[in-house]
Amino acid sequence: MGPLHDVKVIELASLAPAPFGCMILSDLGADVLRIERPEACGPDAVIPADPLARGRRSAGLNLKDAGGAELLLRLVERADVLVEGFRPGVAERLGFGPEVCLERNPRLVFARMTGWGQDGPLAQTAGHDIDYIAVSGVLHGIGRAGQRPVPPINLVGDFGGGGMLLAIGVLAALLERERSGLGQVVDAAMVDGSALLNSFLYGLLAGGLWEEERGTNLLDGGAPFYDTYETSDGGHVAVGALEPKFYGALLAGLGLDAAELPAQLDRSGWPVLRQRFTEAFGKRTRDEWAEIFSGSDACVAPVLTPTEAPRHPHNAARGTFLDGDVVQPAPAPRFGRAKPAIPRPPVRPGADTDAVLAGLGLPDEQIAQLRAAGTVG
Numbered sequence: 548m549g550p551l552h553d554v555k556v557i558e559l560a561s562l563a564p565a566p567f568g569c570m571i572l573s574d575l576g577a578d579v580l581r582i583e584r585p586e587a588c589g590p591d592a593v594i595p596a597d598p599l600a601r602g603r604r605s606a607g608l609n610l611k612d613a614g615g616a617e618l619l620l621r622l623v624e625r626a627d628v629l630v631e632g633f634r635p636g637v638a639e640r641l642g643f644g645p646e647v648c649l650e651r652n653p654r655l656v657f658a659r660m661t662g663w664g665q666d667g668p669l670a671q672t673a674g675h676d677i678d679y680i681a682v683s684g685v686l687h688g689i690g691r692a693g694q695r696p697v698p699p700i701n702l703v704g705d706f707g708g709g710g711m712l713l714a715i716g717v718l719a720a721l722l723e724r725e726r727s728g729l730g731q732v733v734d735a736a737m738v739d740g741s742a743l744l745n746s747f748l749y750g751l752l753a754g755g756l757w758e759e760e761r762g763t764n765l766l767d768g769g770a771p772f773y774d775t776y777e778t779s780d781g782g783h784v785a786v787g788a789l790e791p792k793f794y795g796a797l798l799a800g801l802g803l804d805a806a807e808l809p810a811q812l813d814r815s816g817w818p819v820l821r822q823r824f825t826e827a828f829g830k831r832t833r834d835e836w837a838e839i840f841s842g843s844d845a846c847v848a849p850v851l852t853p854t855e856a857p858r859h860p861h862n863a864a865r866g867t868f869l870d871g872d873v874v875q876p877a878p879a880p881r882f883g884r885a886k887p888a889i890p891r892p893p894v895r896p897g898a899d900t901d902a903v904l905a906g907l908g909l910p911d912e913q914i915a916q917l918r919a920a921g922t923v924g
Contacts, residue, residue, distance in 0.1 A: 549576015549887035554627050554721065557582060557619070558603070559610070560896075561632030563676075563701065564737060565660040566599040567710030569630055572717065573602035574878035576887050577628075580903065581605045581896075582619065588897025588924030598875035600893035606904070607897035607924015614922040616642040621907050623648050623655060628717055632660040635670050645732045655730040656720040660713050662704070664736030676704035676737065683708075683742040692762030692769065708740025765789070771821035772797065772811065775850060782833030786824070787846040796845035800836075801827040897924040 554577040558569040573579040581603040588607035609615040620643055623629055629648060631638050638644045638659075645657045662679045663669040669682075680686045680703050681696075690697040716733035724730055751757035756765075763769040772788045788797035794811050798804070803823060809816020828836065833849050840847040851859060857868035869877045869889065878887045900923055904914050917923045 548885060549574075550882060550885040551575040551577040552885070554578065555625065556580070556628040556630065556717075557622055557626045559629070559631040559633075560584070560587070561660070563599070563705040564709030565630055565632040565713060566597075567706050568658075568660065568713035568717070568735075569603070569710075570599050570601060570890075571710070571714040572628070574887055574890055576885070579603045580622070580626075580899070582610070583607045583896040583924060585609050585897070585921060585924035588895075588900065592896045594895045595893045596873050597893065598873060601875075602890040603894065604899040604903065605894050605896050606900040608900075609922050609924075610641055610643070612920075612922050613642065614917065614920070618904070618907070618917075618923070619643055620648065620651050622903070624652050626652065626655060627721065628656045628658060630658045630660065630713070630717070635659075635661065635665045649730060653729055654724060656717055656724065656733060657730065658713055658717050658720075658733040658735065660709060660735050662709075662737045664739060665734045669738075676701035676709075679704040679708070679737040680741045683738050683745065685741045685745050687759070688745075688748065688761050688767055690761050692760065694762070696761065703744060704737040704741050708742075708744050709735065709737040712740035712743070769817070771817050771824055774821075776824055776828035778828055778833040778836060779830060780832040783850040784828060784833055784836050785848045785850050787848075789846070793844050793846050796843050797847065800840050800843060800845050800847065803827065900924055 551572060554572070556569060556572055556577045556579040558565065558579055558581045560566075560581055560583045569579050569581070579602065581600070583605055585607045588605075608618055610619060623643070639646075645659075648655055648657055659665060661670075662674045662676075663672060677686065677698050680699075683704075685703055686696045686698070688696075689699055713733070713735040716735050720731055720733050748757060751764075752759075758764055761767060766773055768774050770789075772786060772794055775783045775785050777783055786797065788794040791811065795805070798808070801824065808823065809819050811820075831839070836847065837849040856862060857870065857874050862868055866877055869875055872892065878890060901911075901914055904917070904923065905911075909917075914923065
């Protein structure tokens with residue numbers, strides 16, 4: 548059933564962060580209704596292969612049409628959560644901003660997902676993940692020493708600092724509603740969320756344990772015992788041997804004698820350690836090193852491709868991935884009692900429009916008229 552069973556969520560279709568947050572809510576058992584534009588619906592619409600769209604029902608509404616906006620408000624009256632990813636002010640202009648929705652349903656959690664937030668000098672400016680993490684100070688620290696910053700795909704802004712933070716905000720607002728009886732607005736911004744993910748670094752900066760020059764620190768590839776190395780077959784291994792005990796296991800696996808090497812934390816000796824590690828790892832294949840370090844505490848792991856990861860014995864044993872038409876990560880985290888079901892695959896956009904409108908009490912003739920008018924998909 549999932550811990551969010553009976554929670555009803557309306558998701559206004561958008562890209563990346565909000566769908567990821569709604570995927571999490573759906574994975575945990577919420578009933579998520581995704582509202583699509585009518586032009587994206589119809590018998591010829593393609594069923595998405597995107598895991599971010601899994602587990603939803605789908606209806607098509609023209610939210611630029613007054614009739615479509617009114618249908619949305621009728622759905623809001625029965626919902627627990629509304630998630631939108633427009634620029635600030637767009638929902639208000641279309642007639643379903645927070646004030647209107649909360650008047651129709653005072654218990655509604657109105658969740659807003661943006662890059663810059665609902666206010667501030669950049670609020671109305673376009674941007675993408677790379678821009679938000681640049682301004683939040685995260686991007687600066689990702690990359691090699693002496694080289695330019697490297698975008699970490701769009702994991703930090705869109706997903707970690709965006710959709711994940713959105714889901715946490717929704718859950719917190721739902722919990723608070725149990726005490727107050729009232730809903731509220733959740734302002735989830737990727738610039739805020741990515742900054743939040745960087746909290747640990749600010750502690751290190753304050754303690755004088757972090758240099759702002761990228762690629763020179765303990766956890767950013769500056770330390771030779773916390774980095775990746777190429778193997779003889781062109782693969783790579785990841786090394787995270789921070790603690791002395793783990794570092795000793797690393798040296799043992801590599802066949803290196805600590806007495807012949809600089810001390811682990813002697814930064815002046817790090818170039819020598821890196822050279823020796825590079826030479827050692829280059830003598831065997833990735834999978835040979837994985838076998839050598841298997842079961843040890845050296846904190847050495849093979850760097851797997853997304854295609855390989857589902858087949859790793861640990862991931863396979865835990866069911867970390869779902870194997871269907873599209874291989875994809877399974878819901879997380881795990882629950883001892885309220886266990887979520889396996890997510891349903893994505894549906895064709897607008898597939899549930901008639902059922903959703905019928906649930907509002909609209910007869911078939913009226914639904915047909917709304918479709919002919921372009922109000923619904």
